[in-house]
Amino acid sequence: MSFRSDKLPLDQMLPHQLRMLSRSKSKVQNVIVLANEPPWVLGDTSNQSRSLQQLTDVAKVIRVNYSLLNSTSFLRRFLIFDKESRNISVGSLLHRQPMNGIRNGPMFASNLHGMLHFLDQCVSAPNDTDLCVYFDPDVFVHRRQGMHLEKDFLEGASEVFAKNPHVILVSPPNVCDYFSSGPSTGGCTANRSWVSQRHQILNRTRLMSALPFHVGKPFVTAAWPYFETWFSSGLKGRFAIMKCGSFGFVVHPPGPDDKQDAGLRWLSSTQPGSNTSTIVSGTAELIRRIEAGRVTNVTNVSCWNMEPSYDRVMSGMAW
Numbered sequence: 001m002s003f004r005s006d007k008l009p010l011d012q013m014l015p016h017q018l019r020m021l022s023r024s025k026s027k028v029q030n031v032i033v034l035a036n037e038p039p040w041v042l043g044d045t046s047n048q049s050r051s052l053q054q055l056t057d058v059a060k061v062i063r064v065n066y067s068l069l070n071s072t073s074f075l076r077r078f079l080i081f082d083k084e085s086r087n088i089s090v091g092s093l094l095h096r097q098p099m100n101g102i103r104n105g106p107m108f109a110s111n112l113h114g115m116l117h118f119l120d121q122c123v124s125a126p127n128d129t130d131l132c133v134y135f136d137p138d139v140f141v142h143r144r145q146g147m148h149l150e151k152d153f154l155e156g157a158s159e160v161f162a163k164n165p166h167v168i169l170v171s172p173p174n175v176c177d178y179f180s181s182g183p184s185t186g187g188c189t190a191n192r193s194w195v196s197q198r199h200q201i202l203n204r205t206r207l208m209s210a211l212p213f214h215v216g217k218p219f220v221t222a223a224w225p226y227f228e229t230w231f232s233s234g235l236k237g238r239f240a241i242m243k244c245g246s247f248g249f250v251v252h253p254p255g256p257d258d259k260q261d262a263g264l265r266w267l268s269s270t271q272p273g274s275n276t277s278t279i280v281s282g283t284a285e286l287i288r289r290i291e292a293g294r295v296t297n298v299t300n301v302s303c304w305n306m307e308p309s310y311d312r313v314m315s316g317m318a319w
Contacts, residue, residue, distance in 0.1 A: 001034040001114050001137065002048055002061075004041055007260070008138050008253070008283050010051035014058060016287045020141035020248065021133065023152045029129060031059040032121055036114040039066055040106055064117050069109070078119050079230050080212050081219040088219055090116065096220050108225045115197055115227035122204055123211070129204050131157060135250075136198040140306075142178070142290050143248035151188070156244040157201040159188040168206045169231075169239040172199055175295070176303035177241070178249040190240035195232035196304075199250045210238070251290075252305045254319075263308030263319055270314070289318035 002010055014033065022028055033055060035048070052061050068074040070091040081088060093109040115134075122132035131154060135141070143152055151159075157170045171193055173181075213234025222229065232239065253260045264282030267289075268274065274281040289295070295318050300307045306319040313319065 001036050001064075001118070001134075002052060003036050003137070004048050006048060006051070006137050007257075007279065009280055010048075010137050011054040011058075012280070012283050012287060013137055013139075014055060016291070017135050017139065017141050018058070020143045020291065021152065022154045023143075027154055030125065033059045033061045034064055034114055034117050034121070035061055036064045036110060037066075038106065038110040038113075041110070062117075062121070064114050066113070069113060074116070076212060078116050078212050079234060080214050082214055082216050084219045092220050093225060096225075111197075112225070112227045112230070115231075119207070119211075122202055123208055125204060132202040132204050132207070134197070134200050134202075136252075138253050139199050140251050140253075140287070140290050141172075141248065142251075142293060142295060144246065144293065145291075151244055151247050153201065153248065156188045156242045156247065159244070160190045160240060160242045161203045161206075163188070164190050164240060166238050167240050168203055168210060168235055169195060170201045170203075171196060171239070171241045172201070172250045173242060173244070173248065174303040175249050175251050175297055175299050177243065178246050178295075179297040181243065181246045188242050188244040191243055192237070193239065193241035195228045195235065195239050197226065197228040197231070198252065206238075210235075250304075251295075251299070254306050254308055255300070259308060262310075263306065263313065266308070266310055266313040286318055289316070294318050 010033070014031070018028065018031065033052065035052060055061065070089045072087055072089045075089050090109050090113045093105045093112065096105040096108070098104070118134050125132065153172055160170050161167060167190060170190070213231070215230050215233045217233055219225065254263060264286070265278055267285040268278040268282035271281050271285055294316055296312060298307045298309070298312070298319075299305055308319040
């Protein structure tokens with residue numbers, strides 16, 4: 001999904017994600033970028049538009065349809081809130097009371113509306129589609145390459161689904177999983193985890209059989225009304241994180257923008273001949289190092305976020 005606030009160049013990130021997702025391009029049938037452009041968010045969209053235009057040979061760009069924001073039937077195709085009236089819609093979140101003085105209803109609404117469009121695209125996919133994969137635009141991926149015994153993410157997820165007939169959603173491993181595991185010669189297993197909307201692999205057939213999900217929580221007044229909150233509640237335990245040995249992982253940039261900016265600036269400084277911006281050259285070098293496996297297990301936020309260090313970056317590590 002593409003947002004106006006995207007910092008990392010999508011025309012670099014999407015090809016990187018596709019290279020790391022699977023060992024074979026033939027396994028990936030359709031690549032879609034959802035352009036999430038809430039009508040209440042104003043400002044310069046030139047960077048987003050430029051990135052989307054450069055993806056025409058890689059992916060199909062589909063706009064998130066905000067004419068459905070106030071549609072009760074659109075929401076109920078996927079989520080039914082048993083403790084709310086039948087008249088709620090995603091747009092109902094726009095009217096929630098501010099939290100700590102911050103009016104965050106619009107943010108929650110655009111988040112949920114965009115992810116429901118991902119589910120809609122999954123359900124509407126060709127009948128021979130087995131898996132639906134979602135990555136946020138700033139998720140970096142590493143897959144160990146050059147070893148015939150190693151798996152890719154699609155193979156690992158398929159194995160987990162085959163062994164666990166109740167599971168609908170599988171999350172990729174994180175950095176800690178990668179460094180604490182051995183080679184993936186023993187097959188994939190599944191551990192109970194939490195649902196992150198930022199990276200997920202869905203079994204399409206099981207998803208379609210389970211929809212709509214009934215959520216036994218309030219909607220508008222919920223403390224944390226993100227898509228992952230409602231989806232994990234509706235799945236009722238039918239989700240897992242794949243454990244396939246040290247075949248790969250997903251990782252997010254550092255949480256605070258100042259840490260992300262510093263990491264990209266350090267990476268860019270290692271490419272003195274570059275005539276592109278710090279973000280473009282820094283992102284390109286970060287992708288190159290992650291794909292090459294020049295990574296460390298020093299992370300924050302429960303093993304999901306990079307923790308950049310000047311000394312490590314200057315020594316050749318990704319963060």
